[in-house]
Amino acid sequence: MPHREFEEVVLPHLDAAFNYARWLTKSDADAEDVVQDAAVRALRFFSSLRNDDARAWLLTIVRNTWYARFSKPGRADQHAVFDDMKDERPDEQLDPEALVIQQQAVERVQLAIGELPVDFREVIVLRELEGLSYKEIAGVIGAPIGTVMSRLARAREQLLAVLTPAPTSGGAGELS
Amino acid sequence: MNCPEVDRVIDAYIDGELGAAEAVEARVHLDSCPACRERVAARASLSQLIRRVPYRSAPDRFRVAVANTRRPARFSPQLLAWAAMITVAVSLGSGAVIRTIRARQTTAATETMAQDVVAGHVRALMGAHLFDVRSTDQHTVKPWFLGKLDFSPPVNDLVPLGFPLVGGRLDYLAGRPVAALVYQRRQHTINVFVWPASDSGEAPTDTRTLRGFQVRHWTHDHMAFWAVSDLNDIELDQFVHALTP
Numbered sequence: 001m002p003h004r005e006f007e008e009v010v011l012p013h014l015d016a017a018f019n020y021a022r023w024l025t026k027s028d029a030d031a032e033d034v035v036q037d038a039a040v041r042a043l044r045f046f047s048s049l050r051n052d053d054a055r056a057w058l059l060t061i062v063r064n065t066w067y068a069r070f071s072k073p074g075r076a077d078q079h080a081v082f083d084d085m086k087d088e089r090p091d092e093q094l095d096p097e098a099l100v101i102q103q104q105a106v107e108r109v110q111l112a113i114g115e116l117p118v119d120f121r122e123v124i125v126l127r128e129l130e131g132l133s134y135k136e137i138a139g140v141i142g143a144p145i146g147t148v149m150s151r152l153a154r155a156r157e158q159l160l161a162v163l164t165p166a167p168t169s170g171g172a173g174e175l176s
Numbered sequence: 177m178n179c180p181e182v183d184r185v186i187d188a189y190i191d192g193e194l195g196a197a198e199a200v201e202a203r204v205h206l207d208s209c210p211a212c213r214e215r216v217a218a219r220a221s222l223s224q225l226i227r228r229v230p231y232r233s234a235p236d237r238f239r240v241a242v243a244n245t246r247r248p249a250r251f252s253p254q255l256l257a258w259a260a261m262i263t264v265a266v267s268l269g270s271g272a273v274i275r276t277i278r279a280r281q282t283t284a285a286t287e288t289m290a291q292d293v294v295a296g297h298v299r300a301l302m303g304a305h306l307f308d309v310r311s312t313d314q315h316t317v318k319p320w321f322l323g324k325l326d327f328s329p330p331v332n333d334l335v336p337l338g339f340p341l342v343g344g345r346l347d348y349l350a351g352r353p354v355a356a357l358v359y360q361r362r363q364h365t366i367n368v369f370v371w372p373a374s375d376s377g378e379a380p381t382d383t384r385t386l387r388g389f390q391v392r393h394w395t396h397d398h399m400a401f402w403a404v405s406d407l408n409d410i411e412l413d414q415f416v417h418a419l420t421p
Contacts, residue, residue, distance in 0.1 A: 018234035106228045128226040153187045
């Protein structure tokens with residue numbers, strides 16, 4: 001009986017778990033390992049889930065699992081290769097040229113997120129891609145809300161800096 | 177608020193995490209300060225961009241692997257109970273007891289199967305892997321199973337009755353590959369799982385509701401059928417009737 005409930009409660013959030021693990025590990029294989037382990041743990045701790053949000057609960061377990069496995073220095077933060085990622089959600093309201101420009105901006109921001117330190121990267125993912133509240137994010141990463149806010153602020157500053165580069169760096173190509 | 181104060185809460189402001197009073201104070205300042213407005217706009221459009229970054233969904237085969245994570249432990253308490261009952265039955269040596277146990281075993285097996293069928297239905301809908309072959313043409317769907325299964329599932333055209341066929345896929349149930357046929361009624365999806373029946377008897381249709389889904393099971397022409405849907409019971413019965421007249 002508990003298995004059935006587990007299936008109903010946890011499996012709908014598997015995509016969120018995988019997306020988060022993918023951004024933490026930057027590797028499909030590692031993300032699968034982490035989420036698979038997390039599912040086993042989630043099953044074991046299933047009774048600890050009250051009527052809280054199952055997604056935040058599962059994401060917390062994913063993060064703890066990842067942390068236990070990969071948090072050794074230098075291990076978790078290898079180089080990002082996101083060349084296989086494509087944006088499949090074009091905005092129909094934009095003309096083709098604007099679409100291309102937007103597409104390029106999305107690719108730049110994607111690369112930039114991948115290059116953020118993992119502490120910043122995860123708050124961006126949890127906030128923008130998972131839509132978690134500050135309180136939920138604090139619960140998942142095990143830090144005070146103030147920390148969530150300051151990491152989010154610094155992460156966004158860094159991303160904005162990448163998106164609006166100083167005129168000296170690389171902007172000349174468009175003129176020629 | 178002045179500029180530095182707004183700056184300190186700018187993220188909470190765009191994330192809707194600021195208290196009502198503070199949000200009003202921030203808005204009052206923004207109304208009169210183009211520089212701060214621009215900073216808010218930059219962050220808001222950054223958010224828009226980030227939300228367009230592709231979402232990494234779990235691969236289908238991985239989803240199935242996770243769904244199966246907890247299977248092994250599932251039967252043990254039941255098995256123990258059966259073992260105990262069979263021991264009692266044998267020691268009593270009574271045919272009636274054994275018959276009762278057989279009947280109960282069948283009931284338990286049907287219940288387990290019904291749960292697996294519902295799980296299969298949910299998984300298919302959730303994983304967006306509803307079709308291996310997507311076609312409303314029975315003459316496309318039926319041959320597709322050739323060579324993939326050791327039987328040929330009956331595929332019907334039920335359009336005149338309001339249950340259009342939308343496709344089919346291979347699924348795995350009862351320890352074997354089975355045919356899953358997908359029919360539609362308005363916005364409701366009906367999954368029909370078909371495989372050769374283990375005994376040739378034509379049992380009456382088993383009707384049950386499980387976790388909010390209507391489940392029907394019947395045997396026809398040496399095939400075992402399971403239909404599951406969130407459709408209401410009357411229309412699903414019509415469907416079952418239409419499928420095996």
